[in-house]
Amino acid sequence: MTQRSRRAATVEGRRPDRNQLRIRLRAKGLRWTPQRRLLLDVLDRLEGHVTGSELVDACRELDPGTTPSTVYRTLDVLEELGVVSHSHGHDGREEYHVRPRATHGHLVCDRCGTSWELAAGEADPLVVAVRQRRHFDVDVGHLTIVGRCATCAAQIAGDRA
Numbered sequence: 001m002t003q004r005s006r007r008a009a010t011v012e013g014r015r016p017d018r019n020q021l022r023i024r025l026r027a028k029g030l031r032w033t034p035q036r037r038l039l040l041d042v043l044d045r046l047e048g049h050v051t052g053s054e055l056v057d058a059c060r061e062l063d064p065g066t067t068p069s070t071v072y073r074t075l076d077v078l079e080e081l082g083v084v085s086h087s088h089g090h091d092g093r094e095e096y097h098v099r100p101r102a103t104h105g106h107l108v109c110d111r112c113g114t115s116w117e118l119a120a121g122e123a124d125p126l127v128v129a130v131r132q133r134r135h136f137d138v139d140v141g142h143l144t145i146v147g148r149c150a151t152c153a154a155q156i157a158g159d160r161a
């Protein structure tokens with residue numbers, strides 16, 4: 001498990017191929033608009049998890065005319081195409097990242113806000129137990145477990161001592 005903050009500079013996923021994307025958008029009857037290209041440029045530059053409003057701000061830096069609804073609609077389309085995926089932070093807010101190579105869930109500390117990737121293998125005991133007992137298929141890529149990280153737990157214990 002690798003530690004990463006929300007803005008961690010690790011390359012999490014492969015970069016989407018623009019030509020492929022253009023073809024897939026066309027196949028869905030959607031146009032390759034300047035706004036869609038702009039959002040992809042922004043996603044290329046940002047790493048880790050970013051909220052929708054952070055993406056709107058970043059787009060506005062490049063094109064002040066960007067409207068939030070355009071950004072959110074485009075995110076929906078890109079998610080349908082498998083380019084981005086969303087997860088949820090400790091406050092439930094949607095966070096986006098470029099589609100990672102491997103499906104992973106997230107651990108989020110509600111004290112310091114740091115998040116960690118939870119590998120599919122680590123989630124297996126829970127996923128298997130839930131499937132067997134409840135006949136419920138867990139979507140690991142959409143799984144966020146909120147709690148307390150080891151550093152914060154140690155600090156809290158230290159404060160009490």
Ligand SMILES: [Zn+2]
Nearest residue numbers: 086087088142
């Ligand atoms: Zn969601």
Ligand SMILES: [Zn+2]
Nearest residue numbers: 109112149152
């Ligand atoms: Zn913490």
Ligand SMILES: [Zn+2]
Nearest residue numbers: 097104106117
């Ligand atoms: Zn992630």
